[in-house]
Each structure stands twice: as C-alpha cells, then as structure tokens.
Amino acid sequence: MSSGAKVQTHFIEETIPGTTPSTGKWKTARLTSNTLSPTPTTEVSDEITDSRLNQGSVTTGMTIGGDLVGELSFGTFDEWLAALFYGNWATDTLTVGSVRHTFSVQKAFTDVGTYHLFKGVHAATGSIEIPEEGKITLTIGAQCLDYEDKTTTFVKGAADPATVTPFMSSLSVGDIKVDGASLAGSACVSAMTINIDNTLQIQRCLGSGKLGPGALIETEAAITGTVTLAWSQKAYSIWKEQIKRTKFAIQFPITDSLNNKYVFDFPSVELDGELPSGGKRDVIQAQLNWTVAKVAPTIKREAAATL
Numbered sequence: 001m002s003s004g005a006k007v008q009t010h011f012i013e014e015t016i017p018g019t020t021p022s023t024g025k026w027k028t029a030r031l032t033s034n035t036l037s038p039t040p041t042t043e044v045s046d047e048i049t050d051s052r053l054n055q056g057s058v059t060t061g062m063t064i065g066g067d068l069v070g071e072l073s074f075g076t077f078d079e080w081l082a083a084l085f086y087g088n089w090a091t092d093t094l095t096v097g098s099v100r101h102t103f104s105v106q107k108a109f110t111d112v113g114t115y116h117l118f119k120g121v122h123a124a125t126g127s128i129e130i131p132e133e134g135k136i137t138l139t140i141g142a143q144c145l146d147y148e149d150k151t152t153t154f155v156k157g158a159a160d161p162a163t164v165t166p167f168m169s170s171l172s173v174g175d176i177k178v179d180g181a182s183l184a185g186s187a188c189v190s191a192m193t194i195n196i197d198n199t200l201q202i203q204r205c206l207g208s209g210k211l212g213p214g215a216l217i218e219t220e221a222a223i224t225g226t227v228t229l230a231w232s233q234k235a236y237s238i239w240k241e242q243i244k245r246t247k248f249a250i251q252f253p254i255t256d257s258l259n260n261k262y263v264f265d266f267p268s269v270e271l272d273g274e275l276p277s278g279g280k281r282d283v284i285q286a287q288l289n290w291t292v293a294k295v296a297p298t299i300k301r302e303a304a305a306t307l
Helices: 078-085 233-242
Strands: 007-013 037-044 057-071 093-095 103-109 114-130 137-143 146-150 189-197 201-203 215-217 222-230 247-255 261-272 285-292 298-302
Touching: 057 146, 078 093, 078 114, 078 137, 078 298, 114 215, 222 233, 233 261, 233 285
Parallel strands: none
Antiparallel strands: 007 103, 037 057, 057 137, 093 298, 103 114, 114 137, 114 146, 114 189, 189 222, 201 215, 222 285, 247 261, 261 285, 261 298
16 A cells, blocks of 8 residues: 655756666655656557457557646756756746756655656646645646666665745735736736646657657747736736737746745737626636747746845
C-alpha cells in the first residue's frame, strides 16, 4: 500500500536531451501533483484464424508525459520557467527564445520502493492560474523522450532540499496596468490565466532504442490567457477595441510575503470576448481572451533586499 505523502519528485537538468547526467546536483521539487507516466500505444491483431477469440495486441509506440503542478513560490520553478520559455534568465529577466532545456525527473514511491525515471523531459506547455480567491498555481505539461524504472533510486548523492519561500495567492497580485495606466478604481480584475504552448511536434525514429519519440521539436510559441473584468466604462473601452485589433500592453507584479517579486510584462496582446450577460442577482463581469502578438513577453524576478 502506498501513500500520496510518500511520492517524492527530484530533477536534474540535462546537458544532452534524454541522457541523465552522471554528475551534478539533483534538486527536490515542490509539487502538489505529479502525473508523469508512460502510456503504451497498442494495436490488436486483425488476423483471421480458426478461432473467434482476440489474437492479442502489440505495442506500437509510447507516450511519456504528464503534468507537474505546484503552488507558485519565488525561486522554486525558475529553471522550469526558463524551459517553458525556451530561454535563459539574463540579469534576472526571462523572455521567449530558442534555447532547449530538458530534465531527468525521478518520481519515487518511497514507501513501496519503486523509482521511475523520465528522461528528456520538455516543458511542452505551461499555465499560471490566478483565481479570484486562493493560491496561484503553476502547471507544467511535460513530454519526455524516454523512461525506465527500478527498485533503487536513480538520484546520486544527497539532493538539494526544496525551497522554503512562501507560496503566492491572489492577494499577492499587485497593481495591474494596461498601456501604463492602472486599472485600480476603473476596471476591477477578478481573475487571470496565462497559458504557453510550445506546440511540440513528435518525431518518431526507427531503431532509436528508446521507448519514446526520437525527438520533440518546438514550433510556434502560442501565448494566450484570460482576464476577468468587472463590467464598467473602462472595461467597455477595452472590450470594444477588439474590432480594430488594437494591441494593449499589460503589466503586473506578484509579490510574496517576504517581498520577493515577479513582474510579468506583456507588451503586445490582442483581446477578444463577448458582451457579458447575467441575471438580476449577478455581478456583471466580462471574460476576455488575450493573445500575445509579435512582441515577446518577459518575466523579471526581484529578490527581497537583505539587511
């Protein structure tokens, strides 16, 4: 019998995609959920024999992947954010690029002693959910190149412990600005989402010796999201610009209780959405979908000053 409290996740960045480094420090992940799993693709036989019984199946491929879900906290997921953006942190600023980062990830059921290694783990998709009230969550949709398992750990040496920075909530979101002007007092934002899809394409290679694909190739970086606005004159003025395909700049900080901060900057987004509706007891809100156009967004990290 196994307990969810005993499922531990460790990871290490790879130098060669799909190859677990023989040296280097593993890190302990802070997650609320890890659904990484190998899933075989099978086909049944169509043979006609002297029996009406199913003639069995054969494995024709393997999908290896799942979601890594955590509560957003400062410094905890910076490597994964870089992988998601295909970029590097430069002077504490991250933007979309073409730099591939992959990881080896161990999912360990420590109470029953089974250890599962996912290799060539790509951050295929990602989402940040900022609810009206509650914790901010980050989900990395991972796709992997290979997999193996055994009854002893793959982690070599003592892994670095998990970070201890406090997780962030909806109250951590600071002043939201559109085209440099604060929305405070004119258009109440009640919820937001940020979604990134690297549109990975799977390349199968015969004779590769891997259970998974031969390569995962990134194509378009599709960055979208939603924003929920209380309906007002300001919300109306933003909403109506969708017809002209007006582009807006959106910027906001997320700051934890220790004053560590991420600043999200989207210099050019297009907005779409229908007129809101509701019953006589409802507060009218407009949910607008936004799409990044032409100019890459950035994330800037600012650690709290130390005395």
